[in-house]
Amino acid sequence: MKRIFKISCVVINPVFWFVCLFVCFKRCIHRCVVIGIVLCLCLFVFSSSGDSCCNPLSMGYIKKMIEQEIPGVYVFSVMIGKNIVEDTENGFFSDVNEQVSMVCNQLALDPKLKGGYNAMGFSQGAQFLRAVAQRCASPPMKNLISVGGQHQGVYGLPRCPGESSKICDMIREALNKEAYLGWFQKHLVQAQYWHDPLNDDLYKKYSRFLADINQERAVNETYKKNLQQLEKFVMVKFLQDSVVDPVDTEWFGFLKTGQAKETETLQESVLYKEDRLGLAAMDKAGKLVFLATEGDHLQFKEEWFKANLLPYLH
Numbered sequence: 001m002k003r004i005f006k007i008s009c010v011v012i013n014p015v016f017w018f019v020c021l022f023v024c025f026k027r028c029i030h031r032c033v034v035i036g037i038v039l040c041l042c043l044f045v046f047s048s049s050g051d052s053c054c055n056p057l058s059m060g061y062i063k064k065m066i067e068q069e070i071p072g073v074y075v076f077s078v079m080i081g082k083n084i085v086e087d088t089e090n091g092f093f094s095d096v097n098e099q100v101s102m103v104c105n106q107l108a109l110d111p112k113l114k115g116g117y118n119a120m121g122f123s124q125g126a127q128f129l130r131a132v133a134q135r136c137a138s139p140p141m142k143n144l145i146s147v148g149g150q151h152q153g154v155y156g157l158p159r160c161p162g163e164s165s166k167i168c169d170m171i172r173e174a175l176n177k178e179a180y181l182g183w184f185q186k187h188l189v190q191a192q193y194w195h196d197p198l199n200d201d202l203y204k205k206y207s208r209f210l211a212d213i214n215q216e217r218a219v220n221e222t223y224k225k226n227l228q229q230l231e232k233f234v235m236v237k238f239l240q241d242s243v244v245d246p247v248d249t250e251w252f253g254f255l256k257t258g259q260a261k262e263t264e265t266l267q268e269s270v271l272y273k274e275d276r277l278g279l280a281a282m283d284k285a286g287k288l289v290f291l292a293t294e295g296d297h298l299q300f301k302e303e304w305f306k307a308n309l310l311p312y313l314h
Contacts, residue, residue: 059122063075065302065305066310066313069306069310070310070313070314073313074112074113076106076107076110076112076113093187093188093189094187094189095186095187095192096128096131096189096192096193096208096209097131097208097209097212099128100128100131100132100135100136101135103128103132104132104135104136107132107136107139108136108138108139110139113139114139115139116139116140116141116142117139117140117141117142118141118142118143118144118145118312118313119132119133119141119142119143119144119145120144120145120146120147120309120312120313121144121145121146121147121149122147122148122149122298123147123148123149123150123244123297123298124149124150124189124190124193125149126146126147126148126149126150126151127146127149127150127151127193127210127213129144129146130144130146130149130151130213130227131209131213133226133227133229133230134213134220134222134223134226134227135213135222135223135226136226137222137226137229140229141229141230142230142231143230143231143232143233143234143312143313144230144232144233144234145234145236145309145312145313146233146234146235146236146250147236147298147300147309148236148237148238148241148244148250148297148298149235149249149250150193150244150249150250151214151235151249151250151252152195152210152214152248152249152252152253152254153193153194153195153207153210153249153254154190154193154194154195154244154245154246154249155194155195155196155197155245155246155254155255155260156245156246176196176198176199178191179191179194179196180194180196180202180203180205180206180207181206185206185207185208185209186208192207192208192209192210193207193209193210194207194210195207195210195249195254197254197255197256197257197258197259197260198258198259198260200257200258203216204216204217205217214271214276214277215271215276215277219276223277224276224277224278225278227277227278227279227282228278228281228282228287230282230287231287232287232288232289232312233279233282233287233288233289234289234291234309234312235250235251235252235288235289235290235291236250236291236292236293236308236309237250237251237290237291237292237293238250238292238293238294238295238296238297238298238299238300239292239293239294239295240294240295240296241296241297242296242297243296243297244297246263248263248264248265251265251266251290252266252269252271252279253265253266253268253269254269266279267283291308293308
């Protein structure tokens with residue numbers, strides 16, 4: 001019998017957390033998207049947003065599968081917090097920049113990773129891991145695999161019943177007024193990659209994480225140089241994704257600035273045309289790989305995973 005991965009998501013962007021925090025006045029602990037970062041030459045696992053580093057039904061299972069397929073691979077699983085509960089909560093309520101720094105320090109201190117590693121990030125873990133590649137050159141990251149990552153952020157409700165839905169528009173409008181406030185940008189993980197195309201100046205000025213790693217305010221040459229050291233940057237898009245909005249962000253595309261309907265590809269973006277992050281040079285060098293698979297967010301068959309992604313982990 002074929003095994004099909006279906007990693008369910010109740011909350012992936014800040015909208016529902018906004019509702020929970022300010023309408024229900026309490027934290028909502030849901031079974032949400034499983035997020036992880038997996039690395040090999042040596043293998044490193046970074047979990048967040050509803051999952052933990054050690055969940056045997058999600059990241060733990062993928063870790064075990066890779067260990068079986070690549071005998072002798074070293075697996076390092078990072079925990080953000082003192083225990084599994086804190087690790088899970090930190091996927092929603094924490095400072096992403098501090099998480100990235102923590103991971104960089106752990107990688108640098110592990111002697112088994114000294115020679116370099118390959119990396120894989122699931123959902124929001126993908127852009128967090130890209131930040132690691134850009135900010136921390138040692139130990140060197142070899143290949144980066146993004147599985148359903150949101151590299152240009154998100155702007156929408158998961159499983160929203162149509163863009164014209166009044167409730168979706170109402171909550172989105174409320175979030176747009178709050179997402180870039182200091183508390184949200186410091187403590188609410190999903191707000192830190194909220195990208196509002198209708199308020200581009202606000203996004204560029206106040207987004208503490210996404211605008212920084214995407215070179216929106218200024219070009220950090222170190223970020224650009226470090227990312228270009230990758231041998232391959234693989235991006236996986238889920239063709240029936242009902243969680244990530246817009247789905248083009250999984251291939252580094254997004255909504256065109258000034259409106260919320262029409263999208264553009266990475267190659268059509270200013271980021272690419274001005275090569276602010278080095279992606280155009282990487283594309284021309286054959287370092288960017290765009291993969292697509294049928295299914296909703298993070299749904300894939302084990303056979304597909306082995307055939308399409310494992311080769312980049314050897």
